Amino acid sequence: MTPPIAQDATAYAQMAGRLHPQLLKGLAQMKYEKMTPVQQQVLSLPTFTQDCLVQAKTGTGKTIAFLLPALHTLITQKSVPRGQVGVLVMAPTRELAQQIADECNKLTAVCKPPLECHIAVGGSNKNALLSRFLNGNPTILVATPGRLNDYLTDPKVRSKFTDIRCVILDEADRMLDQGFKPAIIKILSSMPPKAQSSWQGMCFSATMPPEINSVLHLVLDKNHARISTISENDEPTVSSIPQAVVPVAGVEDVFTALHSLLSCERFDNPNLKAVIFSSTARQAALMYHIFASTGGASPAKLPVYQMHSRMGQGARNRTVEEFKATERGLLFASDVVGRGMDFPDVGLVVQVGLPSDKEQYVHRVGRTGRAGKVGHAVMILTPEEMSFVKKNPEFPIKNTGVIHPKAAAVPSADIIQAALAKIPEQAKMQAYVAFLGFTKTLMKSLNTNSAGIVALANRFSKSMGLSEPPELEPSTVGKMGLKGVPGLNIRGKSSGPRPDTRNVRNPFADTRTANPAPGGNRGQFGGGAGGSRGAKKPLDSSPGPASQTKSPGGEPRRKRPKQETK
Numbered sequence: 001m002t003p004p005i006a007q008d009a010t011a012y013a014q015m016a017g018r019l020h021p022q023l024l025k026g027l028a029q030m031k032y033e034k035m036t037p038v039q040q041q042v043l044s045l046p047t048f049t050q051d052c053l054v055q056a057k058t059g060t061g062k063t064i065a066f067l068l069p070a071l072h073t074l075i076t077q078k079s080v081p082r083g084q085v086g087v088l089v090m091a092p093t094r095e096l097a098q099q100i101a102d103e104c105n106k107l108t109a110v111c112k113p114p115l116e117c118h119i120a121v122g123g124s125n126k127n128a129l130l131s132r133f134l135n136g137n138p139t140i141l142v143a144t145p146g147r148l149n150d151y152l153t154d155p156k157v158r159s160k161f162t163d164i165r166c167v168i169l170d171e172a173d174r175m176l177d178q179g180f181k182p183a184i185i186k187i188l189s190s191m192p193p194k195a196q197s198s199w200q201g202m203c204f205s206a207t208m209p210p211e212i213n214s215v216l217h218l219v220l221d222k223n224h225a226r227i228s229t230i231s232e233n234d235e236p237t238v239s240s241i242p243q244a245v246v247p248v249a250g251v252e253d254v255f256t257a258l259h260s261l262l263s264c265e266r267f268d269n270p271n272l273k274a275v276i277f278s279s280t281a282r283q284a285a286l287m288y289h290i291f292a293s294t295g296g297a298s299p300a301k302l303p304v305y306q307m308h309s310r311m312g313q314g315a316r317n318r319t320v321e322e323f324k325a326t327e328r329g330l331l332f333a334s335d336v337v338g339r340g341m342d343f344p345d346v347g348l349v350v351q352v353g354l355p356s357d358k359e360q361y362v363h364r365v366g367r368t369g370r371a372g373k374v375g376h377a378v379m380i381l382t383p384e385e386m387s388f389v390k391k392n393p394e395f396p397i398k399n400t401g402v403i404h405p406k407a408a409a410v411p412s413a414d415i416i417q418a419a420l421a422k423i424p425e426q427a428k429m430q431a432y433v434a435f436l437g438f439t440k441t442l443m444k445s446l447n448t449n450s451a452g453i454v455a456l457a458n459r460f461s462k463s464m465g466l467s468e469p470p471e472l473e474p475s476t477v478g479k480m481g482l483k484g485v486p487g488l489n490i491r492g493k494s495s496g497p498r499p500d501t502r503n504v505r506n507p508f509a510d511t512r513t514a515n516p517a518p519g520g521n522r523g524q525f526g527g528g529a530g531g532s533r534g535a536k537k538p539l540d541s542s543p544g545p546a547s548q549t550k551s552p553g554g555e556p557r558r559k560r561p562k563q564e565t566k
């Protein structure tokens, strides 16, 4: 099926004379014959060099919509001196940056002379990429802000931006939020001032919360064009994606309900390809291992994959490649793939628990129903989380009624219990600490207090089969703002031997799953951060820009991520 392109959409062939022939040839090779609405509107602007703020729904071809005008200008106007960066694209995650670079390379495949597109992202081999960047001809650079700032400490790198022509922010609302804004400001301070060199600014996203308006001046001039393919009364999600909520009786029933749901879905569609989002990296890893051990969604096996910030970059890259290529399978993910990622033919998105905000809901749902294809989205919510549905009536979320875990054709409760029994205790402890940290950030939306959060986390702990809540360092409790809250098991304040969450390392390092991801990314719970260490930065996340710490891959972490709690 083709993207949501109207019958009367303009064919790219009709752009002959307006778009450079080499780009038209590239489009033809990619088999993009007609324009999607956002591409049509952007290419209808009076000039391709105009600053613009562009909002269009997920999966409707925004990448090509920003690449075409930028590349056309690059090819047709005074050439950028050799070695200089002409177009800079910034995106929030390494995987999305790579995906944009891949799309750019396909589009420019027939360009002569060739246009080099480089990437600067964390977690990868910095020295090799930097040396290629310094010695090559990186006319186009796609970067994550943390790594680019890291590059920019080198004066040789800074000197490569003196002739910059165009700066593009993909996922612009995310790039300009509190987490990333300082890094973006720092990057822009290394470029010639916009007022003098008048580089073009472009901001694209599927969501544009009002807060973005006060910071647009960083990238766009005040006469920028505003394009939205979403009309005022339109829903913010793609209308061909039915959305539902499965309310469960309590936090204890979540995994069982998920198993029931996936089993039913699998029954309807033997080639099910689904992304299952969790609030934290630890929970994504936990669910991956549970479902690897149940053999995918029973009764038949589906390959399972995991994707989150606790994995090494090599494993992350392999998972992206494999899940893009596979026809069927379950990807247990955190929000590292919540925005922008284009996994073809995902037919189902499941959100286990709440997204960090309503924008994140839109982006997660948008991993299905892309390019005009069909898909649906389901949330699994506890009674405490159900207010999300009421508070956001703009989302057409249908309440399917409580699914009793045992109502499904398979004994999901027993299967989950058996799978949980095989999960190392340390992994459960880590999931508990991450759950506590993330749920604390949602205290207001959950309409509860600290004691309520701890009680919820303790029920979660019990449901995983832990005899008592894992022990926390007093300093961790302080950092979480939970000092004095009853129900916590605090080191030094409890009697008798307790499970120890310190120095927890790769609890799966020596285990083999029944259905490991083909990429071999087993045992990715650990990364060395134990319960208390993990909780030390309960809000930390790898895809974010610099604040104080650096991830092992050199991608700076930000103070308060919206996307992922480890």
Ligand SMILES: Nc1ncnc2c1ncn2[C@@H]1O[C@H](COP(=O)(O)OP(=O)(O)OP(=O)(O)O)[C@@H](O)[C@H]1O
Residues within 6 Å of the ligand: 002, 003, 031, 032, 033, 034, 035, 036, 039, 056, 057, 058, 059, 060, 061, 062, 063, 064, 205, 206, 339, 340, 341, 342, 366, 370, 371
């Ligand atoms: N003109 C076109 N014809 C056919 N397919 C297209 C066209 N433009 C884009 N696509 C395809 O549509 C899919 C979605 O494109 P893209 O990833 O750019 O969407 P997006 O709007 O940026 O989504 P998101 O908001 O999730 O980032 C991709 O698989 C892309 O290859």
